[in-house]
Amino acid sequence: MATENTKTLARAMMAPSVIMLLVWMIVPLAMTLWFSFQNYNLLTPGNNSFAGFFNYQYFYTDPAFFQSIWNTLLLVVGVLLITVIGGIGLALLLDQPIYGQGVARILVISPFFVMPPVAALIWKNMIMHPGYGVFADIARFFGVQPVDWFAQAPLFSIIVIVAWQWLPFATLILLTALQSLDGEQKEAAEMDGAGFISRFWYLTLPHLARAITVVVLIQTIFLLGIYAEILVTTNGGPGFASTNLPFLIYKTARLSFDAGGAAAGGVIAVVLANIVAFFLMRAVGKNLDR
Structure with a gap:
């Protein structure tokens, strides 16, 4: 009886927080769904009308839609490859007993705070500026024509910038996991001639597998919403070469003033993000159960 009373009291104490969290999540989602079925223009906010599935059809037939999805996937995969591989390499280096190890670790993780x-x-x-950037000076030093990165390789340039920001996070997680590796196992492997x-x-x-899974999961959630960079x-250009799905939604809302179309794009983005999260969570579950 006392146990049941304790459970009831615990649920009652948690209820306000849970209700607030649900309201915090459901109300914006419900409003987004409502706007996605409205013909709502920000220039004439009082003249909205029911549009049915027109906004979804319009967004789906936008020439930039499939290009933006492809760019989003390339951005996520490219950043993950750089941060996971680079994070493992940096974690292995920082795990070595070197002079100034503390300073080196601070310098490595500092980009994450920018x-x-x-x-x-x-x-x-x-x-990356083609006229006076560091890369341009290096290219001229070797007698090579500087590259206009944001014009010739816009998506790759953004991948590099985002990877530079997220590399410290991956390094920190992987370094923490690496330091939990049993030293006796290392010594035994060395004695066996490995x-x-x-x-x-x-x-x-294999010891880093779980940490890598956590890095991939957390980074993917944030990388699906990359926008500021x-x-x-590049402002999404040239053309749609560097436009991902969040930026396409921004352009629809702020440049075309089409709140209904942007809301439909937001719903599509939420659905796609949940699909990706579903498969990632399954992968995480299988990895953590090993």
């Missing part, structure tokens, strides 16, 4: 628009401006104007590659492939990498650097 705001996305600021990071994008730094890369655009100080590093080289660095063998120890890494059969001992270190594109706005500051």
